[in-house]
Amino acid sequence: MNGTRTVAGLALVAIASGVVAPLAMAHGDVQPQAVNTEGLKPLGDKMLEENPYRGDPKAIAVGFSAFTQNCARCHGLEAISGGLAPDLRYLELGKEGDTWFMERIQNGAMVNGVYKMPPFKTVFNQEAMWAIRSYLESRHED
Ligand code: HEC
Structure with missing residues (x-):
């Protein structure tokens, strides 16, 4: 009478495969922070295809602040990634990089x-986005 006992219902806790999820959860729902773009040249509603602020110190300063508040939790302080999200210092420069x-x-x-x-796109105007792009260009590494 050797009935085979099946061990059922043993729940294996799978380790979450997404690398970002635990971080996002740890921080809860982080509200995006508005960016003050006063003092930057206004760009209007039509999206530009190329960064109009390249090398502009004011844009880089605005972008630094915006990046630190909205992106650094995943992409790392000063854009040095801890591995959770791509290291944005290596983003391509120039128009191709702008598009991506x-x-x-x-x-x-x-x-x-x-x-x-x-x-x-519903959080930032394009001034704020190009300011962040300008900041990232200032952090660029080959
Ligand atoms: C919740 C985490 C998180 C936040 C916040 C976040 N990102 Fe990302 N980002 C990622 C991940 C993960 C990827 C990679 C996505 C993929 O698999 O292609 C990524 C990809 C990117 C890429 C493309 C990089 C590449 O090499 O292809 C850019 C550019 C980028 N993010 C910019 C930003 C900027 C700018 C902000 C802030 C305004 C930001 N991200 C906020 C997680 C985040």
């Missing part, structure tokens, strides 16, 4: 229906 930067900052990054990076 704008795609990501506006639309975020969705994987399997979950945002690994939230979209910022």
Whole structure:
């Protein structure tokens, strides 16, 4: 009478595969912080294709503040990534890099229906986005 006992219901706790989720949870729902773009040349509503502020010290300062408040929790302080999200110092410079930067900052990054990076298009005006781009260019490494 050797009945086979099946051990059922043993729940294995799977380790979450998303690298960003635990961080996002630890911080709760972090509200995006508005960016004060006063003093930057106004750009209007039509989205530009190339960074109009490249090298502008005021834009870099605004971008530093905006980045620190909205991006650093994933991409690292001073854009030095701890590995949770891409290291943005290595983003391509020039117009190609501008296009990719704008795609990501506006639309975020969705994987399997979950945002690994939230979209910022309803949070920032383009002045704020280009200011962050200018800051990242100032941190660029090859
Ligand atoms: C909740 C975490 C999180 C926040 C906050 C966040 N990002 Fe991201 N970001 C990511 C992740 C994860 C990726 C990689 C997505 C993928 O798999 O392609 C990414 C990708 C990017 C990329 C593309 C990088 C590449 O090499 O392809 C850019 C540019 C970027 N983020 C800019 C920003 C900026 C600017 C901010 C702040 C306004 C920001 N991100 C806020 C998590 C985040």
